[in-house]
Amino acid sequence: MQKYRLAAIAILIAMLAAFPCLEPEVYYLSFMFSVFMYVILASSWNFIGGYAGYLSFGHAAFFGIGAFATAKAASMFELTPLLTILASIPAGALAALVALFVGYPCLKIRGPYFSVVTICFAFVVELTVKNIEFLGGAEGIWLKFMDIPEKLSRSILYEVMLLLMVVTLAVAWRLGRSRLGAGLRAIRSDEEVAETMAIPTAKLKIQAFILSAFFPGIAGGLFAYYLTYIHADVVFNINISILIVLMAMFGGGGTWLGPIIGAVILTVVNEGLSIFAQAEIARIIYGALFIVVTIFMPNGIIDFFRKKGGG
């Protein structure tokens, strides 16, 4: 069973990787690019939000830090395309470092209070970037794009994002089966008891938080390069933070598959609706979707089907 599943996943990845060879329109590449990006964001958020139950509502901050760090490095040192793409890795590390410093005091706070601290944190980061000219300021940063045909350059970034998604999901898979994952689940169900059982809760939470900031940071760097122009309003948008949480919880927090399903469904539905309906009507249907799913599947889609299947 395990073998078949692995083979199926490998085939799926290979198909996704081969997709640009079909010479699709740039629109489809961009769309898939954003699906991958949201899968990365939701899955990494899941480390801290889903497994440990610490709902961070400021994850766009890490995404934005990665985006701005990459853009700044690229424009300051006039990096070549390859180096720009690679620069997103140290940018992700920077996001992880910020997560270490912020997480240390903030992860002591529990429940909704933690969520509010993270909202504040995201605002502080956004406003700092906006107010300090060196970091980008109110104008944002332009990046020089690759000197090759558009479709080729889009395909390259598509493949890179796909690679990052595969890596993120592999880490998520490992984490779910590791001691770290088990410890985080214990924290979620009862932190006091976990502590009494000699689980180093503070350390595990920080580890999960750092990990959950790292991948969004890299994704932010790639996103910045994809857009070639970034502005604080775009990458630090609170709606991104909220969307990440919703995607993960919608699919089912604390599971491997949940955030993937949530991210794919919500991105596809959002895109689909905006093609077929007037913008406001599309948003209304989108909102109604949240309501209907929550009423009928209050614990996420995964939980709903698992119960059905398991009897």
Next chain:
Amino acid sequence: MDAVLIIQSLISGIMMGMVYALLGVGFSLTWGVMHVIHISHAAFGLLGAYLAYSMLQYFGVDPVVSAAASAPLLFLVACGVYQLLIRPITRAKEVIVASMILTFGLAIILENVMVLIWNADPRVLTPTYASGALIVGPFYFQYPHLVGFGLSIVGITTIYLFLKKTYTGMAVRAAWQQPEAAQLYGVNLYRISMITFALAVSTAGAGGISLALLNSFEPHSHNLWLIYLFLVVIVGGVGNVIGTVLAGLIIGVITGLSMAFLPYQWVNLVTFGLLMIFLIFRPHGLFRQGV
């Protein structure tokens, strides 16, 4: 820096804080009593503001009258929302999470319905006295600001007296403090939850109208309002009416002072930064005592 300007910005900060407190009281109650984080709370407030706008525009009805009239209307709407949407999810494993997702959806719907009806342009409430101002010595208070401030004080006092003096209000407090014990004493938790929710939404309407008297608003303003709601409620302590008021004042003072001393674009940064530090040291608010 001149003292008049400082006091002037302090006072406008306090007025603003009071209005956020009125918006926040209901949010705090639904969260404290029902464990429902009502993301669309501010959107209902905005709906109140738009209703007042239309009443003023087409029938010349004063916003204060609209605030009084919209309260029972929103109360009924909220009863319906509770029965249809909120009650079914109280079975969820994590009610807080489920309620956040559900009411986030509701907020999206409300926002876009408002865009469809009133379009996305920024609006201001301009009652007949909009251009007038009260001048006391060197200080200058615009009438709409004073009316909004007064409205928020009346609203908060009403809620406070309701909770302290009426039988239903006491039942709400009992349900907040000891749900099981309250049930044993014959409190119907579902009914109390519905009343709490509906009451919260109707105060949101009044709060939205007060806020609209101080600031301009547009269909997505409720996002920023919501953030202030969270701040007021957390600093004040969830479910704590007096705490919410004090928190409103504190946040008002902070914004007021930073407006006087800092360039405009730094004000929010200071507010959020200070609150973040505050939360790290006092995560359960300044005052642990409840309702």
